[in-house]
Amino acid sequence: MLKTDVLIIGGGLAGLSAAKALEGKKSHIVAERENRPGGLSATVTKGGFHFDYSGHLLHLRWPKTSRFILGALGGNCLRLKRDARVFAHRRWTPYPFQANLAGMPGKVKAECVSGFLKAYSAGGGPGDGTEPFSRWTSRVFGAGISRHFMVPYNAKLWRYPLARLTTEWCAPFVPMPRPEEVIEGAYGKRSEGLGYNTVFHYPRRGGIGALANALAMKSSGLRLGLEVESVNLKAGVAMVRHFGPVHFKRLINTSPLDSFVGMAQDAPAAVKRAAAALRHNTVYVLNLGVKGVKSDMHWGYFPGPEFAFYRAGLATNFSRELAPRGCASFYVEFSTAGEALDLASAETAALKGLKACGLLGPGARVVQKLWLKIPCAYVIYNKERAAALPVITAWLKARKAQSIGRYGGWKYSFMEESVKEGLEAADALL
Numbered sequence: 533m534l535k536t537d538v539l540i541i542g543g544g545l546a547g548l549s550a551a552k553a554l555e556g557k558k559s560h561i562v563a564e565r566e567n568r569p570g571g572l573s574a575t576v577t578k579g580g581f582h583f584d585y586s587g588h589l590l591h592l593r594w595p596k597t598s599r600f601i602l603g604a605l606g607g608n609c610l611r612l613k614r615d616a617r618v619f620a621h622r623r624w625t626p627y628p629f630q631a632n633l634a635g636m637p638g639k640v641k642a643e644c645v646s647g648f649l650k651a652y653s654a655g656g657g658p659g660d661g662t663e664p665f666s667r668w669t670s671r672v673f674g675a676g677i678s679r680h681f682m683v684p685y686n687a688k689l690w691r692y693p694l695a696r697l698t699t700e701w702c703a704p705f706v707p708m709p710r711p712e713e714v715i716e717g718a719y720g721k722r723s724e725g726l727g728y729n730t731v732f733h734y735p736r737r738g739g740i741g742a743l744a745n746a747l748a749m750k751s752s753g754l755r756l757g758l759e760v761e762s763v764n765l766k767a768g769v770a771m772v773r774h775f776g777p778v779h780f781k782r783l784i785n786t787s788p789l790d791s792f793v794g795m796a797q798d799a800p801a802a803v804k805r806a807a808a809a810l811r812h813n814t815v816y817v818l819n820l821g822v823k824g825v826k827s828d829m830h831w832g833y834f835p836g837p838e839f840a841f842y843r844a845g846l847a848t849n850f851s852r853e854l855a856p857r858g859c860a861s862f863y864v865e866f867s868t869a870g871e872a873l874d875l876a877s878a879e880t881a882a883l884k885g886l887k888a889c890g891l892l893g894p895g896a897r898v899v900q901k902l903w904l905k906i907p908c909a910y911v912i913y914n915k916e917r918a919a920a921l922p923v924i925t926a927w928l929k930a931r932k933a934q935s936i937g938r939y940g941g942w943k944y945s946f947m948e949e950s951v952k953e954g955l956e957a958a959d960a961l962l
C-alpha cells in the first residue's frame with residue numbers, strides 16, 4: 533500500500549512548485565497523468581522545431597516567484613520587449629488597440645475617440661466585475677472601440693455570449709488608457725507601455741517547457757503516467773489508474789476543478805451540482821514551421837470576421853533556437869465552445885489569414901506543422917461560476933484540501949500565479 537503525507541494531482545507548474553517547496557520536508561507524490569511534466573506549459577518537439585501550447589511568455593510581477601522562476605531557469609532566459617499588434621480594417625496598428633488608433637482609417641479613429649470620450653465623461657470606471665462584458669465594454673471604452681475591437685475579438689476568443697460573460701478577469705488583462713493616452717495614440721504617439729505584458733521573459737533554449745523540465749529534474753516525488761481516477765477526501769485515498777490506491781494525509785489538486793469534483797466520491801450533491809455548472813472554452817493551436825519569413829513581430833490580434841483565428845504569433849521571435857536555422861515558427865490560435873474544430877479547413881483559413889495580413893509572404897514555404905489541442909483553455913466567468921466557487925471552496929476547506937492553479941482554482945491566470953499558488957499551498961502545509 534502506497535502512503536504519502538501529501539498527494540499532488542498534476543505535474544504542471546502549480547504542482548511542481550508545490551513539490552519543490554515540500555522537497556526534503558514532507559513526503560509527497562506528484563501524480564501526473566501524461567508522460568511528460570509541465571501541463572500546459574510543456575513544449576513539444578517535432579522535426580527540429582520546439583512548439584509550445586501557443587505563446588507562453590513569462591510575465592513576472594512578484595519578487596519571490598520571479599526569483600524562483602529565474603533561479604530554476606539558471607542562465608537559460610531572455611528578457612524581451614513586447615512587439616504586439618492588432619490587424620483590423622486590413623492594416624496593422626500597435627497593441628493595445630484602444631491606445632494606438634493612429635493606424636486605423638480616419639472614420640474608425642473618429643468613431644473610437646468620440647465614443648471613448650463620451651463614455652469617459654459619463655463616468656466609465658472599471659466596475660465591480662459582475663457587469664456583463666457587452667455592457668462593460670461600451671460603458672468603459674464607448675461604442676467605437678467596442679465595435680471595432682473589444683466585441684469581435686472577445687466573442688472570437690471566449691465563444692460565449694458576451695451579454696453573459698462577467699468581467700472579473702478584465703482588470704489585469706484589458707489595458708484601460710486615460711483620455712489623453714487615447715487621443716495621443718490616435719494622432720501618432722505610440723503607446724506601447726500599457727498592459728501586463730510590455731516586457732516578458734522566455735527561455736533561450738528548449739521553449740517554455742524548459743522551466744517545468746528544470747523543476748521536474750529536481751523533484752523526487754514526480755511520477756509520470758499516473759492518472760488519478762477517483763478520490764475520497766474523507767477517507768484520504770485516491771485511486772490511480774493501473775496502479776491502485778494511494779493513501780494521503782493532505783491533498784493538493786491542480787487538475788480542472790470540474791473534473792476533480794466529478795471524481796470526488798465524497799463530494800455532496802450540492803458541490804457536484806455547483807461543479808457541473810462550470811464552463812470553459814477549447815483552444816486549438818496550429819503550429820507551423822516555415823522557411824522564408826521576415827517579421828520582427830511577436831504576436832498579433834485578429835478581431836475581424838474574415839479571420840477564423842483570434843491570435844497568431846511568431847515564436848521564433850521569442851527565441852531563434854525554437855527552429856532549425858533559416859526557419860521561423862508560427863502559432864495560430866482558434867477557439868471553440870467545446871465542439872471539434874475541422875482541422876483541414878482551419879489550416880486553410882490559417883494560411884489564407886497569414887497571407888492576407890502579410891506575415892506569410894510569396895516566398896514562404898511551410899515545412900512542418902503540429903496541431904495541439906487545449907480542451908480546457910479559458911474558464912468562463914459568469915454568474916454560475918460566481919455562485920459555484922464558494923460552495924466548492926467551503927467543502928474543500930472542510931476536508932483540508934487545496935485546489936490551486938489556473939484550472940484547479942478555475943480562473944484566468946498566468947504561469948507565475950500557478951507557481952505562486954503552488955509555493956503557498958506547500959507553505960500552508962508546512
Ligand SMILES: Cc1cc2nc3c(=O)[nH]c(=O)nc-3n(C[C@H](O)[C@H](O)[C@H](O)COP(=O)(O)OP(=O)(O)OC[C@H]3O[C@@H](n4cnc5c(N)ncnc54)[C@H](O)[C@@H]3O)c2cc1C
Nearest residue numbers: 542544545546565571572588589760787937938946947950
Ligand atoms: C492559450 C493559452 C495561452 C497562455 N499563455 C500564457 C502566457 O503567455 N503566459 C502565462 O504566464 N500563462 C499563459 N497561459 C496560462 C498558463 O498555461 C497556465 O497558467 C499554467 O500553465 C497553468 O499551470 P497549472 O499547473 O496551474 O495547470 P496545468 O498546466 O493545466 O497542469 C495541470 C496538470 O494536471 C494534470 N492532470 C489533470 N488531471 C489529472 C489526473 N486526473 N491525474 C493526474 N494528472 C492530471 C495535467 O496533465 C497537467 O499536467 C496560457 C494559457 C492558455 C490556455
